[in-house]
Structure formats: structure tokens, C-alpha cells
Amino acid sequence: MFQPTFPIRTARLALRPVTIEDLDDVYAFQRRPDVVRWMLGAKPRTREQSRMSVLAMAGEDAWRAEGDCLTVAVVADAAVIGVVELVWRDARARTAELGYVFHPDHGGRGLATEAAAALVDWGFTEVGLHRVYGRCHARNEASARLMARLGMRREAHHVQSYLFDGEWADQLVFAILAHEWRSRTPS
Structure with missing residues (x-):
């Protein structure tokens, strides 16, 4: 089992497991159309849907098996x-995929980059990952910029590779290797 020592602290943030007490804060961004617009099949959530989401996330506090x-x-x-x-x-290839969702009221200050960097760093330094990658809709410029700020390189532009809101959409893939992570200059 792989589990961080919580909380993971950065200069301005604390990262910790999700709890049911987080429902109001999570619902505040999950109900917004501008937040869920790039999420596959996602629509703004009702409070009950956010409660179910928070309960699911609360169980995602460690890696016990590949796919977790x-x-x-x-x-x-x-x-x-x-x-x-x-x-x-992929346990054998020591690979993980990064994902994130943030309330837009906190954008523009580097907080999402700081938080994502902390979790990616845990994966490389504590777990011994070889590669971390992330994917986003090709028109999701904010997500693509975040991955670039992390030092991830754009590896692919998959043209019309998945259905998004009933239409074929392009997807960007970014990645970084452990040795690149260790040698990067944090932004």
C-alpha cells in the first residue's frame, strides 16, 4: 500500500484526504457549469450528487492495487x-495519471500548480514512479497550461479520439519522467 503522510504541506496549502465535512466546499465548485464543462459526460451536480462524489473520494486515500x-x-x-x-x-511501468479540479475563484495565483506539484512529487519521491501523465480536452487551455507549468511536455495531440458531448473531440497528452522531474526548475 502507498499512502502519503498527511497532511502534505506546501508553502500555502495543505493536502489531505477528502471527508464528508468537505461537502459544502466541494459542492460550491461541482455545481458550476464553468468547472465541469471539460469533464467527460459531467453536468453541474446537485447537492446529493456532490455528496455521493465526496463519499467516493473519501475512500480514495491510498493506493492498494493498480487502478486505484x-x-x-x-x-x-x-x-x-x-x-x-x-x-x-500501471504498477510494472510505475506510471500514474494526474487529474485535478479547482474552484475558479482561487485561480490565477498558482495554487493549482502548487497542489498538483506536491502530489506529483510524492509519486516520484515516495512511490518511485517512473512517469506521470495527464490528459485534457484540446480546447481546455487552462489545463494544458497547468501541465506545462509542472514541466510536463506535450507528447500527443489525439485528433477526434473520443466522444465529448456527442461530438468527436481532440485530446492532448502531457507527461514527465522521474529524472526530468528531479532536474526541472520549479516555476
């Missing part, structure tokens, strides 16, 4: 401003 998702609440000023996750995609 580690989801952490990102806390700033005593409020959950977003979540970051690492999905254990």
Missing part, C-alpha cells in the same frame, strides 16, 4: 478549493 485513485482535498484558508488525484495506471 488517490484523491486529496486541497485546503487554503480553511476551505477546500479543489481536489488533485493520481491514478495508479
Whole structure:
């Protein structure tokens, strides 16, 4: 089993497991159309749907087996401003996939980058990952910029590779290797 020592602290944030007490904060961003617009098949959530989401995320506090998702609440000023996750995609290849969702009211200050970097760093330094990758809709410029700020390189542009809201959509893939992570200059 792989589990961070919680909380993971950065200069401005604390990353910790999601709890049911986070429902109000999580619902505050999950109900917004501008937050869920790039999420596959997602529509703004009702409070009950957010409650179910929070309960699911609360169980994602460690990697026990390949395929598991580690989801952490990102806390700033005593409020959950977003979540970051690492999905254990391949144990043998030591690969994980990065994901994140943040309340837009906290954008523009580097908090999402800081939080994602902390979880990616845990994966490389504590777990011994070889590669972390992330994917986003090709028109999701904010997500693509975040991955670039992490030092991830754009590896692919998959043209019309998946159905998104009933239409074929392009997907970007970004990745970084452990040795690149260790040698990068943090932004």
C-alpha cells in the first residue's frame, strides 16, 4: 500500500484526504457549469450528487492495487478549493495519471500548480514512479497550461479520439519522467 503522510504541506496549502465535512466546499465548485464543462459526460451536480462524489473520494486515500485513485482535498484558508488525484495506471511501468479540479475563484495565483506539484512529487519521491501523465480536452487551455507549468511536455495531440458531448473531440497528452522531474526548475 502507498499512502502519503498527511497532511502534505506546501508553502500555502495543505493536502489531505477528502471527508464528508468537505461537502459544502466541494459542492460550491461541482455545481458550476464553468468547472465541469471539460469533464467527460459531467453536468453541474446537485447537492446529493456532490455528496455521493465526496463519499467516493473519501475512500480514495491510498493506493492498494493498480487502478486505484488517490484523491486529496486541497485546503487554503480553511476551505477546500479543489481536489488533485493520481491514478495508479500501471504498477510494472510505475506510471500514474494526474487529474485535478479547482474552484475558479482561487485561480490565477498558482495554487493549482502548487497542489498538483506536491502530489506529483510524492509519486516520484515516495512511490518511485517512473512517469506521470495527464490528459485534457484540446480546447481546455487552462489545463494544458497547468501541465506545462509542472514541466510536463506535450507528447500527443489525439485528433477526434473520443466522444465529448456527442461530438468527436481532440485530446492532448502531457507527461514527465522521474529524472526530468528531479532536474526541472520549479516555476
